[in-house]
Structure formats: structure tokens, C-alpha cells
Amino acid sequence: MLTRALIVVLAILNLGVACWWLLRDEPQKPAPAPQPAGVAALRWVPGGGDAAAAAEATAAAPTAPLMEREPAGKAAVAATPAPAPAVPAKPEAMLAAAPVAAVTQPAALPASTPASAPEKPATPPAAVEPPRCIALGPFADRAAATAAQGKAGNALGQVRLREQPAASGSARYRVMLPAAASREEAQATVKRIVAAGLSDYYIISQGEEANAVALGQYRNREGAERRIAAVQAAGFQPRLVASGDAGQWWLEGQLAAGSQPAQAQQRSGAAQSRSLECARLR
The missing domain is CATH 3.30.70 (Alpha-Beta Plaits)
Known part of the structure; x- marks a missing residue:
């Protein structure tokens, strides 16, 4: 029951709104402001060329009334034709001129690179002392x-x-084996020397070195020391005896x-x- 009542109320409201919309008066447009005397009315003219012509006509229109209101003394000044206003260029002309300006504009010079500082000479290596x-x-x-x-x-x-x-x-160096107790013992030592493959030997028969076996005499010590090394390798123990200066x-x-x-x-x-x-x- 309640639902039906709501539907009826909504239908009545909609009907009332529709009747008001159909029967309402058209809104009155405001009257245009009165145009001052001697001033041309502004008109919207589409297009670049017509707009320029309309601008020229509008600028030339108030010239005569203004001249009438000017004093007589300034008539000569008013009679001087005013310079023509600059006609705005068409968008197409402006777009065409833009690349030319971009081309004619000098390119920015790159910033000058600072000259690099001269390299310091490498320090020469220290001379190696001989x-x-x-x-x-x-x-x-x-x-x-x-x-x-x-x-x-x-x-x-x-x-x-x-x-x-x-x-x-006059210096001399002799390589000798120690003196033996007897001649026979010295001869036995000589046999051992021969068996070891050594040569250049003799037995001293008299003096303080009697029964000693001499294994060579040399003018320099180096030769004598080499002989000593060879005799020692054979198993003997010789000694070096220097004579002279x-x-x-x-x-x-x-x-x-x-x-x-x-x-x-x-x-x-x-x-x-x-x-x-x-x-x-x-």
C-alpha cells in the first residue's frame, strides 16, 4: 500500500515539473550598450586576411569625427596621415619564417678548452755507482x-x-812429508806414494831433513798448494816449507x-x- 502511494506521488511531481517547463517564459536578453557616436562597431570576421582588412577599416573610421572636434589651430597636425599599423602576419608565414631564423642564427661556439699544463719532465734515475x-x-x-x-x-x-x-x-816452496825414523821406513813410504800414482819424489839423505820425502819444489805458493791437495787426496799429510826470501x-x-x-x-x-x-x- 505504501509503495503504491509513493509511486503516485512521484508521478504527480514529474507531471508538475513537465507542465512548468512547457509553460515558462523565454528569458529576456539584455539590451546592448549604446554605441558612442563616431565609433565603429566591432565585428567578428573569421580569417587572417579579412581580419587585417577589418582592423584597417576600424582604425580609419574615427579619423573624420576626431578631426571635426579638433581645434582649428591643430588642423594641420590632425591632417597629417597617421602611420599605418603593422599588419600581423599570417600564422602560415610565421611558421615559414621560423626555420630561416633558426638557420641564420649563428651556432654557439664551444667553450674553449683550457690548455693542458705542460708535463713535468720525469726525474732521471739516480746513476748507479760502479x-x-x-x-x-x-x-x-x-x-x-x-x-x-x-x-x-x-x-x-x-x-x-x-x-x-x-x-x-829467490823464494821457493817445497812440499815434503815428515822425516821417517830410518831409511827403510822412508823407502816404505815411497812405495806407498808410487802405488797411489804420485811421481816427482826423492828421499833426503842428509841434513836436518834426513829421511824426509820431498814431493816437489815450486816458485809460487799456488803451485805448491795444488801439489799439497793432490798428495792429501792420496792419503798422506804433507807440509809446506818456504825457503829464500x-x-x-x-x-x-x-x-x-x-x-x-x-x-x-x-x-x-x-x-x-x-x-x-x-x-x-x-
């Missing part, structure tokens, strides 16, 4: 030269001991980095120091 070699001495014998080598320590490298013969050349021993070697000849001489206790070519140590 090796220096010296000879320290003289020493009375090999044992004294060996002791001096130990005192010099690390001030010298590639050390070697060298014997310098006496100036007269004794030679001198020298300590030769290469100076360590940062060492001076005077320092090495002072540490070894040598009386003299001589420059030496390092090629002689090789």
Missing part, C-alpha cells in the same frame, strides 16, 4: 792475511788472498756499498791500500 775494488796489505804470511779478512768483515766482498813473490825471485800476502776484494777504502783499511789493520780492477777478482 763497483770499486781494493787490495789491502802487505801481510807477512797467509795466516795474517786470513785474520785481516775476518777483521774487515762485511766491508769487503768477493775476497781472495793473493801472495806476491819477493822482488828478487819470503813473499808478501795481500787481501783483495770489492768494497761494499757505502764503504770507503780508508774504512776498510782501518778495520783490517793493513799498512797499505791499493786500487784494483774488479775484473781481476773474477
Whole structure:
């Protein structure tokens, strides 16, 4: 029942709204404002060329009334034709002119690159100091030269001991076996020497070295030491006997980095120091 009543009410409302819409009066348009005397009315003219012509006509229209109202003294000034207003260009012309302006406009110059600073010359490597070699001495014998080598320590490298013969050349070095108790015992030692493959031997028959076996005589110590090494390899224990003027021993070697000849001489206790070519140590 309630639903039907609502439907009826809505139908009546809709009918009333429809009748009001059909019977209402048209709204009155406001009257246009009165146009001032001597002023042309503005008109909307579509199109670029017609708009320019309408603008020229509108600008020229009020010239005559204005001239009538001007005083007589200013008639000459008013009679001077006014400069024609600039006619706006058509959109198509503006678009066509834009690329030309873009082309004629000078391109921006790139920023100048600062000149790179000149490179500093590379520091030349420090010159390597050539090796220096010296000879320290003289020493009375090999044992004294060996002791001096130990005192010099690390001030010298590639050390070697060298014997310098006496100036007269009368020095001699003999390799000998100790004297035997009898002649027969000395002969038995000789047989053993022959059996070991050694030669150049003889038995001393008189003097303080009687019954001793001599295994050679040499003018320099190096030759005598080589003979001693060969005899020792055969199982014997020879000894070295020097005769005549004794030679001198020298300590030769290469100076360590940062060492001076005077320092090495002072540490070894040598009386003299001589420059030496390092090629002689090789």
C-alpha cells in the first residue's frame, strides 16, 4: 500500500515539473550598450586576411569625427596621415619564417678548452755507482792475511788472498812429508806414494831433513798448494816449507756499498791500500 502511494506521488511531481517547463517564459536578453557616436562597431570576421582588412577599416573610421572636434589651430597636425599599423602576419608565414631564423642564427661556439699544463719532465734515475775494488796489505804470511779478512768483515766482498813473490825471485816452496825414523821406513813410504800414482819424489839423505820425502819444489805458493791437495787426496799429510826470501800476502776484494777504502783499511789493520780492477777478482 505504501509503495503504491509513493509511486503516485512521484508521478504527480514529474507531471508538475513537465507542465512548468512547457509553460515558462523565454528569458529576456539584455539590451546592448549604446554605441558612442563616431565609433565603429566591432565585428567578428573569421580569417587572417579579412581580419587585417577589418582592423584597417576600424582604425580609419574615427579619423573624420576626431578631426571635426579638433581645434582649428591643430588642423594641420590632425591632417597629417597617421602611420599605418603593422599588419600581423599570417600564422602560415610565421611558421615559414621560423626555420630561416633558426638557420641564420649563428651556432654557439664551444667553450674553449683550457690548455693542458705542460708535463713535468720525469726525474732521471739516480746513476748507479760502479763497483770499486781494493787490495789491502802487505801481510807477512797467509795466516795474517786470513785474520785481516775476518777483521774487515762485511766491508769487503768477493775476497781472495793473493801472495806476491819477493822482488828478487829467490823464494821457493817445497812440499815434503815428515822425516821417517830410518831409511827403510822412508823407502816404505815411497812405495806407498808410487802405488797411489804420485811421481816427482826423492828421499833426503842428509841434513836436518834426513829421511824426509820431498814431493816437489815450486816458485809460487799456488803451485805448491795444488801439489799439497793432490798428495792429501792420496792419503798422506804433507807440509809446506818456504825457503829464500819470503813473499808478501795481500787481501783483495770489492768494497761494499757505502764503504770507503780508508774504512776498510782501518778495520783490517793493513799498512797499505791499493786500487784494483774488479775484473781481476773474477
